[in-house]
Amino acid sequence: MRRLFPVTDQTLTAGESEDREWSLDELAAAYAYPDGDGVWLRANMVSSLDGAAHHDGRSQGISSAADMRIFGTLRGLADAVVVGAQTVRAEGYRPARAREAFAARRAAAGQGPAPVIAVVSSSLDLDFSLPLFTEPLVPTLVLTGAGALPGRVAAAERAGVEVVAAGDGAGVDPGRAVEALAGRGLVRLLTEGGPRLLGQFTAAGVLDELCLTVSPAMTAGEAQRIAWGPATADPVRFALASVLEDAGFLFTRYRRAAAPSA
Template identity: 50%
Template sequence: MTDTELAALYDYPPGRTWVTANFVSSVDGAVSVDGRSAGLGSPADKRIFLLGRELADVVLVGAGTARAEGYRGARRERPLPIAVVTGRGALSPDLPLFTDTKVPPIVITCAAARLPDLPADVVVAGETEVDLGLAVSELAARGLHKIDLEGGPRLFGAMLARGLVDGLNLTVAPLLTAGDADRIATGPVVPPVDLELASVLREDDVLMLRYRRRGSS
């Protein structure tokens, strides 16, 4: 597919706030190799990953994933803000997220967190833990309606538990990893979320699956 065709296929629905999770996993469900998703990567996965950012208004990620994956801030011609969720304030101002960026990141936290002084737009959503529904509303209030959820598994699981995920772009890497890596979503037990398959693409042995929550529009 051309870039234009791919963008049209993966674009967000207009006129509403929409959260799309973007993940890569092995065939047996591992979300990482040696603690990082890069071990599952491929040119096809990278293309979908970058497309997710190009189409979005904001990237939403947990603090643990931002640290482990070495997240940097917005550096492209169209600055895409990074919104980082932390319930404990486990961020430091020397991270590349804050030192290598064109626009200040958004830090979403709760009142009880011990957050250091950060060069960021700090959003307090909740008292003793982060209220993710309020967090999404705060992003929307800033005009950031197309939300690209990049992980990690705990944040994805928590978002699922709150019914806040509208779609999933899942790249399946042709690998079997075994081991003790997380699944793409971990956390509280919730009723299964019914999905409908929106599209399937293949490049070599890599599958790129696009799902939507059934009944969403």
């Protein structure tokens, strides 16, 4: 059973979406970025019922076909996908591919044929011989700190990878990372984690939207939550925008709530 529980105006309705697969056009309309020229950072994560962000080190075990369809839609709408180095290694990231279903939509929005993959890495401990760096349809970026080891920066540049300084020390400043991408015209941003990177974006106050899949599974174990790191001074409040359901999976979308007036 596929349903939308509308919270804001959407293309899909519960009656229209029951017992059939959502079309890419419907999903693209439901997950469209806000109008305007400002930068918008959304996250896409999956969690088990007991809060695990992965099972056995990967998210695939708690995902589903519908989840992957939404995953592909979110990528198809983004200018850039921002991802942590550990997630690149654990998930075996490859270059984003052009999809015919999104070609006209991306061209009309002034986007390239596929989103840029932007890897966040303080150590630059990456295998620059992997297809992510050697065979991208659009060049992969690596975001690091200005104090990154010169030898690792040189290794990346020899491989033809553009290294972008987004912090004064060895680490990456989340706000500076968003600014650096926006300065390249990449304003529709999507982060796919991992938990440490999402925690940094949350703590820095630059996360605008969370697309969270709640998987109807329990994993126990010691897996991280979807966001991990230093706690925020106060909880960051988000407002529910929409909920989709398929086979017990809930596909929620939350937008950062406006700060209350004094």
